[in-house]
Amino acid sequence: MPDDNRAILTCAVGFEDLVRGDLMEQYAVRSRQVGPGEVSAEQLPPVLNTMIDTVALPWDGTPGQLQALVAPLVDDVTGFRVQVTEPAAREELVDSVAAATGWVNRPGDWQVNLDPGRGRVELGPLAWAARFGRMRRLPATTPPTVAAGLLRLAKLKPGMKLLDPCGGVASIPIIDAIERPEGHGWSIDADNAAIADASANVAERGLTARIDVRRGDATALDLADLFIDRVVSDLPFGKKVGTNQENRMLYPAILKEVERVLAVDGRAVLLTDDKRFFEQAVQRARGLKVVAQRIVRYNNVTPTAYVLRRSRKPRR
Template sequence: MPDATRVLLSCAVGFEDLVRGDLMEQYAVRSRQVGPGQVSAEQLPPVLNTMIDTVALPWDGNPADLRALVTPLVPDVLGFRVQAGDPVLREELVKTVVAATGWVNRPGDWQVNLDPERELVEIGPLAWAARFGRMRRLPATTPPAVAAGLVRLAKLKPGMTLLDPCGGVATIPIVDAIERPDGHAWSIDSDNAAVTDATANVADRDLTDRIDVRRGDATALELPDLSVDRVISDLPFGKKVGSNQENRVLYPAILREVERVLSVDGRVVLLTDDKRFFEQAVQRARGLKVVTQRVVRYNNVTPTAYVLRRSRKPRR
């Protein structure tokens, strides 16, 4: 029987402990991990941070309970859908829910998603895009909840500068701006389409004073030495973007530039699925070292997030 006093929060697989830690530290909300990318919390926190992707409530499948369950979070349900593989079950449940609640079945425009197989009610208005707005995307765009986990690993503080040298559509700097009260960021990418979408995403959120979007080369950054406090980037994996062969040259070149622009006590978080070439590049770079790493899973890929610090003082 589902525990109706709890809420189920989803995040990227690999960041569950960070979500749980923030819930306790910021709001004294106790929680437990109940599955990959699934955190069960004793209550809904006052604020849902950017690592949380979706919010759902346990449900025993009884349509008569839905109004009392959902109304505290969604007072006026304009539409619902039923997520069920069996079309007969889906149609029967739609009819009983309409009769019990008066809600309208709107599969393409829903606020409540009923999942009888997992015994869950997903709350649409609390999903990431509903809370923070949709962004223009490209095929290899970093999911916002994944970007949020990378930002969390970077331990940014107010006033710090941030660089994403493979910025794509500026997801990482935008997520940082949502969470952090002040600071400046650069989102740099060599692809014209990415720069166009990044510029639009930043402008849509009135963040043009906070985030500087540029077309540029991650291996030849137009930034001064020691000028960046944090570097966070989702590197080309060599699958949807680039190739493994290209990464043999690209990764060492990016690491050289990251070492050059990074402040003396800077911190770097880089995500890649091309782990062998990346680890070889770090070993050869010598100026940076991996201090921790964690495997992340999303969209059928399992990249590793590497956290790096300087291994030696920068040369003057």
């Protein structure tokens, strides 16, 4: 398929290879990375997984081409938006598109976003929130596509038990439940506002039977030893939540509990931008070791996702 017919899929920077791997392994769709957080696929897969944020199509800027380009993927375009900074040029393009397509310019309620500067048409109905629904958020909430990438690194299997000890609004167990046919998740947080939003997010998706939302302390979990198969969490960085000084005490205490509740063959994926304190805490913990890591970029931060396994058998 020539490049001008390829779909452009976006994801969190750092997870492009995972998106490409899934496209090939699950759907035999060839792809290549074309920029940070951007993958060009020879065709759209039948299902867009939770790592994929937005979908766009290459566009040469010709208004008359738009309907034929968009129609196979978006049934009913009721509104469009034009991303052009200069007012006169934007108005001219708006008028040309409206005349060629019959679409209405609705910048606040669009199905098609035209970006002639980048030569793209973004399809609103295929964006993450349109596919899976919007979630209640807090200032430090993990972006859904980042949570999806962390879960992909965790290699969860059906029936496994998942824990997020710094659960926030329950993004991680919710996205796991979307992707995984069976299994149970726990979202634990000490903040009342987070618990309220997490409970609402879970209930609105009908996932109360699969996800337990609890108020609790990540450093003193009310869970049995060796009970959890996978721990996946976005730890406080010390920026929007907590401080670097607090992390000196917090990280060792969290790691101690992760080691206690993690199954013998368990795996943990922990995200943090406070890398120095985290790595020091892992070295001192001794019962866990880093087996892989990758840098992720979003919202002007570049945290590292650390994959941990046991470094020794747990004491009975």
